[in-house]
Structure formats: structure tokens, C-alpha cells
Amino acid sequence: MRVCRGGIGYKNGIPYWFGEDSNDIFITTSVEPSGLSFYAQMSDDDWRSWIERFKLEATQVLGFDVGEPEDGFM
Incomplete structure (x- = not known):
């Protein structure tokens, strides 16, 4: 099961969107x-651009606002 659209796969059970931890540029999540x-x-x-796009797309897919706890989202 993919955690997010656009993921490129898993390494040792950890999903990646770009590269892997052995690359210079990567994103992973748990x-x-x-x-x-x-x-x-x-x-x-690049990070700010990517995470803002992620939150917008996740909001559309899930049907509720997606954000960060420090911004008041729970």
C-alpha cells in the first residue's frame, strides 16, 4: 500500500518520494x-515547495484540510 501518490517505492519498509537515504536528495516518511x-x-x-504541494494535494484527496500541528492542525 502506498502512503502517498507519487511515491517511488519502499526500502526496508520505508516509503520514498525522491531518491533513497544513500542519495544526496531524498524525502522519506514514517x-x-x-x-x-x-x-x-x-x-x-525545494522542501517548502514540495511540502506545500503535498498538503494541497492531500487536502484534495482526503476531503479535509491537511496541515502541521504547529499551525493548529490536529
């Missing part, structure tokens, strides 16, 4: 009790 936890290795500008 499922925690509080929700998805992302780890990314890329430029800050």
Missing part, C-alpha cells in the same frame, strides 16, 4: 501516532 513524519534532505526552498 507513520507515527500523531500522523506522518517527514524527513527530507534537499534545499530549504
